Amino acid sequence: xxxxxxxxxxxNVSPGTVDRIIHNRGQVTQENIDIVNALIEKHGYxxxxxxxxxxxxxxxRIAVFxxxxxxxxxxxxxxxxxxxxxxxxxxxxxFIDYYYYKYDSNSFKKNAEKLLKLDYxxxxxxxxxxxxxxxxxxxxxxxxxxxxxxxxxxxENYNQYYIGQDAYxxxxxxxxxxxxxIKKNSSILIAKIAKENDITSIFNQRVKGFYSYFExxxxxxxNFKEIxxxxxxxxxxxxxxxxxxxxVYIPNSRSYIVAKFIKNNNLPNIRIIGYxxxxxxxxxxxxxxxxxxxxxxxxxxxxxxxxxLYKKLVLKExxxxxxxxxxxxITKENWIE
Amino acid sequence: xxxxxxxxxxxNVSPGTVDRIIHNRGQVTQENIDIVNALIEKHGYxxxxxxxxxxxxxxxRIAVFxxxxxxxxxxxxxxxxxxxxxxxxxxxxxFIDYYYYKYDSNSFKKNAEKLLKLDYxxxxxxxxxxxxxxxxxxxxxxxxxxxxxxxxxxxENYNQYYIGQDAYxxxxxxxxxxxxxIKKNSSILIAKIAKENDITSIFNQRVKGFYSYFExxxxxxxNFKEIxxxxxxxxxxxxxxxxxxxxVYIPNSRSYIVAKFIKNNNLPNIRIIGYxxxxxxxxxxxxxxxxxxxxxxxxxxxxxxxxxLYKKLVLKExxxxxxxxxxxxITKENWIE
DNA sequence: TTGAAAGCGCTAACAC
DNA sequence: GTGTTAGCGCTTTCAA
Numbered sequence: 025x026x027x028x029x030x031x032x033x034x035x036n037v038s039p040g041t042v043d044r045i046i047h048n049r050g051q052v053t054q055e056n057i058d059i060v061n062a063l064i065e066k067h068g069y070x071x072x073x074x075x076x077x078x079x080x081x082x083x084x085r086i087a088v089f090x091x092x093x094x095x096x097x098x099x100x101x102x103x104x105x106x107x108x109x110x111x112x113x114x115x116x117x118x119f120i121d122y123y124y125y126k127y128d129s130n131s132f133k134k135n136a137e138k139l140l141k142l143d144y145x146x147x148x149x150x151x152x153x154x155x156x157x158x159x160x161x162x163x164x165x166x167x168x169x170x171x172x173x174x175x176x177x178x179x180e181n182y183n184q185y186y187i188g189q190d191a192y193x194x195x196x197x198x199x200x201x202x203x204x205x206i207k208k209n210s211s212i213l214i215a216k217i218a219k220e221n222d223i224t225s226i227f228n229q230r231v232k233g234f235y236s237y238f239e240x241x242x243x244x245x246x247n248f249k250e251i252x253x254x255x256x257x258x259x260x261x262x263x264x265x266x267x268x269x270x271x272v273y274i275p276n277s278r279s280y281i282v283a284k285f286i287k288n289n290n291l292p293n294i295r296i297i298g299y300x301x302x303x304x305x306x307x308x309x310x311x312x313x314x315x316x317x318x319x320x321x322x323x324x325x326x327x328x329x330x331x332x333l334y335k336k337l338v339l340k341e342x343x344x345x346x347x348x349x350x351x352x353x354i355t356k357e358n359w360i361e
Numbered sequence: 362x363x364x365x366x367x368x369x370x371x372x373n374v375s376p377g378t379v380d381r382i383i384h385n386r387g388q389v390t391q392e393n394i395d396i397v398n399a400l401i402e403k404h405g406y407x408x409x410x411x412x413x414x415x416x417x418x419x420x421x422r423i424a425v426f427x428x429x430x431x432x433x434x435x436x437x438x439x440x441x442x443x444x445x446x447x448x449x450x451x452x453x454x455x456f457i458d459y460y461y462y463k464y465d466s467n468s469f470k471k472n473a474e475k476l477l478k479l480d481y482x483x484x485x486x487x488x489x490x491x492x493x494x495x496x497x498x499x500x501x502x503x504x505x506x507x508x509x510x511x512x513x514x515x516x517e518n519y520n521q522y523y524i525g526q527d528a529y530x531x532x533x534x535x536x537x538x539x540x541x542x543i544k545k546n547s548s549i550l551i552a553k554i555a556k557e558n559d560i561t562s563i564f565n566q567r568v569k570g571f572y573s574y575f576e577x578x579x580x581x582x583x584n585f586k587e588i589x590x591x592x593x594x595x596x597x598x599x600x601x602x603x604x605x606x607x608x609v610y611i612p613n614s615r616s617y618i619v620a621k622f623i624k625n626n627n628l629p630n631i632r633i634i635g636y637x638x639x640x641x642x643x644x645x646x647x648x649x650x651x652x653x654x655x656x657x658x659x660x661x662x663x664x665x666x667x668x669x670l671y672k673k674l675v676l677k678e679x680x681x682x683x684x685x686x687x688x689x690x691i692t693k694e695n696w697i698e
Numbered sequence: 699t700t701g702a703a704a705g706c707g708c709t710a711a712c713a714c
Numbered sequence: 715g716t717g718t719t720a721g722c723g724c725t726t727t728c729a730a
Contacts (some may be wrong), residue, residue, distance in 0.1 A: 025420075025454075038717040041525075043709065051715055073452045074415040078722045083362075115410045117362075152615070197694035204539045237694075237714055279708030315541070339452075347672040357534040357574075358688040364723055376699040380725065388699055412723030415706050 034057045046071075049180055064254040077338060084115040084337045086330070089139060089149035092124040097302050098277050098322065099150075102174060105326030106148070113334045120330070129153040136160040142165070146333040148326075150175040152224065165253045170336050175283035175327040176226055177346075187329050189320040191226045194351050195233025195275065197298050201235065201316050201353065203244065205295050210270040211247040230275040230299075253281070260264040261285045271295035279317070285306035301354060308358055324347045372396045381409075398666035414675065420454040421674045423667070426476060429461040433637050435614050436487075436657065437509060442663030443485070450671045457667070460670075466490040473497040480504070483670040487512040506554035507673045508580040511662040513563055514683075521691040524666050524684045526657040528563045531688050532570025532612065535634050538653050538690065539608045540581065542575065542632050547607040554615040556591055567612040567636075589668065590618070597623045608632035616654070638691060647694055656689035 028046070032039045037056055044052050045060045067102055088106055093099035103122075110120045123139055125131040133156050135234070139147075140160070146169050151157030157178050164171060171184045199221020200211060214231065216223070238246055251265055259281055266272075272282050272294060287308070298305060298317040308314045328347060335341045364565040365383070365594055374393055380395045381389050400406070425443055440459075447457045452694035460476055472495050476484075477497070483506050488494030494515050497678070501508060508521045518664045539549060551568065555562070588602055594692040596618055603609075609619050609631060616635020623631055635642060645651045665684060672678040 029707075030708095039708080040717060040719095041712085041715080044716085047709090049710095053715070057716090070452050072415070072707050074411045075722090076709075078409070078411040079707075079709040081722050115407055144699085193694065197692065199690060200694045213642055279716090348697065350689070350697055352687070353690040353692075353695065355534065355537060355690075357530065357537045358690065360685065360687055365725095366723075376724080377701060377703095378699085381700090384725090390699070393699090409723050412706090413725080415722090416726080418706050418725085592726085595716040597713090 025071050025072070027072070028069075029069070031060060031063050031069060032064050034312055053152060055344060060337075067286075075337065076242060077116070082117060084145040084333075086120045086146045086148065086333055087123060087139060087142065087144040088120055089123045089125070089135065089147065091150065091152060092126050095261070096119075096127060098300055101301075101322035102150070102326030105323035106330050108332035109327045109334070111329070113338070116338050118252065118334055118338065124296055127152070129156050132156050134159075141162060144169065145337055146170045146172070148172040148174065148329045148333065151178045152176060154178055154225065169346065170333055172329040174329050175320075175322070176224065185329075185332060185343075185345055185347075186327050187332070188349060189226075190348050190349065191229035192233035194299070194318050194320070195230040196237045197232045197233075197351055197353070198230070198273055198275075198316070198318060199237030202273060202295060202297055203246075205315065206270045208243070209245045209247070211249060212267050213265065213269045213272045214248065214250045214273045215254045215272050215282055216250065217254060217259065217281055218252075219257060229273055233277070234273055246288075246341075252344070263289055266291050266294060269294055271297070274298040276300075277302055277305065280304035280308050280315055283313040284309075287311070287313050301359075306359065307361060309354065312356060315355065317354040319354050321349045363406050364409070364410070365366060367404075367674065368397060368400050368406060371400050372458050405688055414453070420456060421482040421670075423455070423457045423483045423485065423670055424460060424476060424479065424481040425457055426460045426462070426472065428464050428487065428489060430562060435637055438638075438659035439487070439663030439666075441663075442660035443667050445663045446667035446671070450667070450675070453671065453675050455671055455675065464489070465609070466493050469493050469497075476617070476675060477501065481506065482674055483507045483509070485511065485666045485670065486507040488515045491515055491562065502668055507670055509666040509669055511666050512657075512659070513561065521592045522666075522669060522680075522682055522684075524662050525686065526563075526688065527685050529573075530568035530642070531569035531636070531655050531657070532567040532572075534570075534688055535567070535610055535612075535653070535655060536571045536574030539610060539632060540578075540583075542609045542652065545580070546582045546584070548586060550604050550606045550609045551585065551587045551600065552609050552611045553589045554591060554596065554611060554618055555589075555613055556594060564612055571610055571612070582635065586599065601624055603631060606631055608634070611635040613637075614639055614642065616651055617641035617645050620648075620650040624648070624650050638696075639655070643680075643696065646691065649693060652692065654691040656691050658686045658689060662686060 028039050028042045032042045035056065041052055041056060042060055045057050071120050082188065083112060090102060091099045093103055104193050123135055125135045132153050140163050141314065147164060151161065152260055161184065167347055173184060173186045177186045177188055216229065238244065253261060277300035280302065281298055285294055296314045297320045298314060301319055305314060306315055309317055332343060335343060365376050365379045366668060369379045372393065378389055379391060379397055383393050407645035426437045428438055443457065460472055460577055462472045469490050473493065475530065477500050484501060488498065488510050490686060510521060510523045512525050514523045514525055555564065575581065590596055611619055616633055617639065622635055633651045636655045638654060638656055642651060642654055646654055669680060672680060
């Protein structure tokens with residue numbers, strides 16, 4: 025392993041000059057730049073990460089900005105991943121502060137303003153509310169630190185990173201799984217269990233993907249029924265909704281609500297497919313009421329997000345912009361605690 | 362962040378003494394041990410990884426010992442993961458040498474003997490052949506370096522690490538997926554595409570798991586047919602084998618062979634479920650001939666294996682012994698390039 | 699049983 | 715533009 029010192033010797037310059045060249049700090053003659061770069065190339069010089077970071081001696085502080093998880097179980101999951109990463113990179117001088125917003129746009133805005141006044145070396149956040157997130161992102165970008173978004177994608181081709189799901193594709197997959205298990209001329213219920221303004225773009229993309237699967241499959245002659253199950257902020261379910269229904273698709277994490285109703289009312293032979301490994305969902309998966317859960321791997325989103333920041337800041341590695349998580353199909357049989 | 366030097370100051374001893382205590386090198390009075398340990402506890406001292414490794418200045422060499430992958434496409438996959446890890450940990454002074462054996466026990470034995478004569482700081486290997494692997498493992502253990510096994514598990518409760526699949530459970534899952542798509546009174550073909558002595562314990566566990574799913578489901582009245590498709594070392598397939606067959610289960614990575622036959626002979630409406638994301642399997646998955654592929658994540662097995670060694674050697678972290686990979690269900694709709 | 703000190707390779711401040 | 719050097723925190727050797 026060749027070192028800066030040796031390169032300097034070979035080039036007949038001082039280590040300081042080599043350092044300047046490596047880090048593009050300027051103030052070096054082009055001649056020396058060429059000589060040193062050639063030597064670096066030739067000997068395959070690689071920065072010694074230990075020495076580099078020891079000398080650099082910088083602590084990195086990251087802000088994590090997510091919905092409050094004591095209100096929504098789902099949001100515990102990315103936190104687990106983030107905490108795992110925090111533990112792992114903690115001894116590398118990597119620290120995380122947590123900021124939470126209530127699941128409404130006002131709270132998001134208020135906390136976002138607070139965050140903008142603080143200085144961090146990196147940011148990870150979930151842009152649930154499109155417009156508010158966009159302006160927050162615009163402002164934060166000016167700080168010129170790496171920004172990672174998880175869960176929802178608000179902009180393409182931006183100078184930021186996104187880690188999350190392909191919502192449309194999960195809808196398509198759900199449809200495939202359902203169609204696999206039902207006969208021709210079946211009826212499918214698409215159950216929307218969300219208040220009107222909780223219906224995010226992810227939600228809509230899922231539903232769109234779901235329908236798209238059946239577009240060229242008229243021979244299946246599927247009958248679709250769409251019901252919004254929340255009325256006046258409350259769950260509203262009746263047996264009649266399930267008359268002649270063969271399968272139910274729930275495009276958010278609340279499939280356990282339907283499963284519970286079906287169990288309690290002994291409605292037989294209805295397939296359920298939903299999202300996310302919430303405790304209650306898992307419960308009904310194990311009992312056999314929910315057939316499939318689509319997992320968008322929220323823990324991994326959090327973990328990978330922090331890992332990206334670590335790689336960028338500590339290891340100074342560049343990486344690809346967007347990561348779409350694999351879409352995981354969970355059944356009773358491949359669920360691992 | 363408190364340092365060794367500061368601890369030493371507080372304890373009125375030299376940094377050398379603190380170091381001796383931290384590393385249990387002995388030659389310190391009990392009194393000092395207690396004082397220093399109390400201070401470490403109190404101030405939450407944590408080793409600075411950068412300084413530690415810089416001073417330690419050790420390069421780690423790892424031996425990887427796997428089946429030759431130009432003979433078996435499947436074995437390319439763990440290599441990808443291993444190479445990814447190698448790249449990632451390369452600047453941490455982590456180097457890998459590769460040793461390959463032909464997929465027969467003699468070649469394994471010969472190469473194993475060679476390996477036993479060499480000295481490495483860690484080993485990752487795939488114990489395909491049970492007895493030979495066991496005695497190799499026994500010998501290598503004497504070297505007292507960490508050993509990781511991937512793919513197949515030959516011993517439980519050993520002082521080594523295993524990363525791989527729960528083969529039985531994948532069989533069970535396959536059965537569930539098949540049963541989801543077929544009617545009562547269906548016929549399932551279990552196609553064995555392997556030479557007699559290529560039938561590993563993993564293969565058998567999968568088949569066992571598959572049958573076990575149907576054990577308490579007599580009402581389905583499934584008719585099973587088991588055929589060994591290799592005759593005299595060659596694939597032997599006839600249309601008659603598929604008479605009245607509704608679904609085919611192939612418990613190894615060669616489902617594309619059946620898919621190809623079904624395609625070429627226009628046999629309609631036969632579900633196929635197989636294993637592993639080989640190029641040819643993916644091809645028939647995309648075309649719709651293969652319905653499901655079970656992925657045992659070989660890349661990740663390799664990647665995680667090396668990561669474990671890195672954590673153990675460089676970061677000096679302990680970790681849990683065995684990791685069972687999640688069983689991934691791949692369909693046309695959730696396959697990502 | 700303990701202390702002192704060199705050195706791991708790099709960064710960055712300072713002097714010229 | 716360039717060279718010199720202190721210092722990051724830890725490991726390890728040598729001397730006492």
